Amino acid sequence: MKKVVTIVILLVFLCIKLNAQENGVHQQSTVYEWPKDMLVKHKLDNWQDKKFGMIIHWGLYAVPGIMESWTLCSEDWIDRDSTISYDAYKKWYWGLNKQFNPIKFEPGQWARAGKKAGMKYLVFTTKHHDGFAMFDTKVSDFSIAKGPFSTNPKADVAKYVFDAFRKEGFMIGAYFSKPDWHSQYYWWSKYATADRNNNYDIRKYPWRWNQFKNFAFSQIGELMHNYGSIDILWLDGGWVRPLETVNAEVLSWGANIPKWSQDIDMPKIASMARKAQPGLLMVDRTVHGEFENYQTPEQKIPDAQLSHPWESCMTLGGAWGFVPNDQYKPAGIVVHKLVEIVAKGGSLLLGIGPKADGTLPDEVFNRLKDIGAWTALNGKAIYNTRITKNYNSGQTWFTQSKDGKTRYAIYCLNTDEKPMRSISWQGNSPAKGTPVTLISTGKKVDWKDVNGKTTIELPEGLSGDKANIALAFEFMPDAEN
Template sequence: MHVLKTLLLTGTLFAATAHAQPHPIADAQGRTADGQYPMDYKAGPVEAQLKKVDQRLKRGAYKPDWAALKAYETPDWFRDAKFGIFIHWGPYSVPAFANEWYTRNMYAQGNSAFRHHVETWGPQNQFGYKDFIPMFTAEKFDANAWIDLFQRAGARYVIPVAEHCDGFAMYDSAMTEWKATTMGPKRDTTGELATAARAKGMHFGLSSHRAEHWWWFNDGRKYDSDVNDPKYAGLYGPAAPMRLNGDDAKGWPDGNHLENWFPPNKEFLDDWLARTTELVDKYRPEMVYLDWWSAAPAFEPNMRKFAAYYYSDGRAKGYAPTIAYKGEQFIEGSALFDIERGKLDALRLEPWQTDTSVSIKSWGYVDGDSYRTAKSLIGDLIDVVAKNGNLLLNVGPKADGTLPEEAKTVLLGMGVWLTVNGEAIYGSRPWTYFGEGPTVTVTGEKKETPNKVWTAQDIRFTTNKGKLYAMGFVRPADGKVFIRTLYKDTPYLNRAPTSIELVETGKAVAWRQTDKGLEIDLPPLDSDMPYVLRLSL
């Protein structure tokens, strides 16, 4: 969204919105008598936090304007790490049905989650989402065990979701009573993960999906459900309409036209800024990942304030922060671009990130999910890193705090490969040319092909400590590798190869450089995983 357009939209859409305390009773559309939407708004903590934000913005190293924010640089820790773990975990892991959007879809008449909920748990006016929270006990949660697994998988950073769209905070927030420290686990699971990760030398960040909560439960306004009970406005509110005309029946608006969505009021926007900066103050995350709806035009002023607050905090306290975004919240060069379940078809000069999941159907844990293979995810990692990106791989724990065995198997398989071949990944930088081969990677969000099939002709390159690495996705049946890009006198190399080694054996391989390409003979090996060649020049 261009800044001028954003300012015009935000100025016209909610210039008349009042900053008022919510009233306890809402009508069928969620509005109270004065036209407001009841929500979990704690004036004292919110206003105290916003005062702190204003003070930081006055004296901080970064100012809340786009020109100043372009001074941001992607931190080296991120560029070196390459591989991180994302965690979607919350009360939605109790029903464990379909996907983590169950929290919304269980109220959407006609949705399979709605039917499943009624048949399994009863009607929504008798058993609502709130009733899953006491069942979300996390009695087997062990932060140290999780971090140990993630390290064995080869991950260098971890990003749990601090608050999903459901409005249940998985951290110790002063802004709400609907949180893991007072309900469900009655533990600060986020704080425990932060402590465990940092004790093992892992980088730690957080993700916020709070923005979507403005409309998340609005389907429950359309009939008799517990969303309309004023006792639970703290969890379900605001539950506002999605569209400006109030007609949600037309489906989801185009994600590229978020100005057509009903804009959040000032109260919600203040609460969003307070909660998001609270995460910075409490946990000092090195990454804050913001979900997609925060790209809606109304968030633009607060987006600049948050970035300036967060970057200034890092400068003042000596850590290197980064913000991952996947919409149009930021201008080029002011934050880290992320692609959900998707990739790029070419090398990007600026660092970027893709986030996907070890599970195929859902980000959160659900019964009967399908899972990726370690080989396919290593292939993703190779392709992404060669194009100057990082892979953020999600896991969805069960309600009791354990991780699915299928996920653990995949993660450990990745770790075995990275233990041997990690020198081509960690700390690497992209080469002049990302790679070659016939397999096309489609650019864009949600366009990944799980367990993608590559060919023996597909090769990717990275550089590290003066070495050039050539990574092959598939070992050719005859052991003959041919790399067209590295032909004799290629302009991509200013020095000829002097030796080539297969990293997994540490032994030299036979090779010949001709006018048509580089020919390499691989030894027979009992493995179908990608291979890595180390070229000394």
């Protein structure tokens, strides 16, 4: 009977629509505060050079192949079978730690695939909202290093992930969920778990909340002290925040806001973390202020260019983690998003999810390979660039070198676009008499400018090649541009 119930639960939750995840999406802050620490400023500038990163969601949810963590949360948008008790589901979900045994875990393959795709930085989920740690934490038994994988030499998963990506030259980011739904200090079993927030009045039980603050501080401390050089502390769960930071913007999300403050003392955390990791970038998502060193709009691109640092985090497929039969975006769509994001001043953090055995789906490798075919030839127009005032003209997006002496124009080809003899854009004219180079070939192209409209004569054989899903050009800009 128990086996039948488990199968029913699996079938129910494998059928949850992936777009339900939109309810957990973090919106973008509308206020930005530049850092004052010179080491942080230097690292932030270095991060802005990278432009393209990988975020990996991997945890218990990979075992049944379902949406990450959120099915534990009792909110209206979570669609569960009413014949299955909520408590039974939580017990089943957290019991997946006894099954999670990724014996094919080889992070070097992930890192090499990311590098070939042109990715330059990593964000790895050391712990998601469900509280399951993907590192060998000493303050909890609920981790990958305590279950059936504990005897494996790579049981301290985060260490080996960070080491593998560091070896390939990546900046290293540690994702950490501020809420922890497994902790009795956050979701206390004395009360029902009504939603994503902590489920008791902190004002009545300050001791319990202080225990949670100590718990979060300790786990972040482990990550900052025991895992080598860390460049980014990427904190998720923006509803865990001081009450005074809850403004009209936060209320517009539609999530329930408690009457008490879920303050975990970010100044104390930042002081400890930056003492261990000087210049560390803090990304306290959506909590505008000194600990949100760059903004993180999720699954979308801002409508207009932004002059401060930001990153659009998007999934390669329809889910953050692994789900069976996921539909992955074609390389052309990813490249076009990357181009638009960079022209608007941001970076693209692309999400993938390994399977429960530790391998990546073949489709993920194939997509990353195809993306890399473009970045390998055209990366000059993406990496180490900065924004231009006039950043878009139809299908063409513009970037420039950091010194402003070189301009780049990137024309995004439609997937069904027929071979063309020429393309045009308005504004961003090349300086008169100077060459325009097609970056993918290194060859000069013929061009003309009439009343601010630049027309490029294209060589034959460009359309239909995966490396030419977007055409990048290099030129010296006219002084009036």
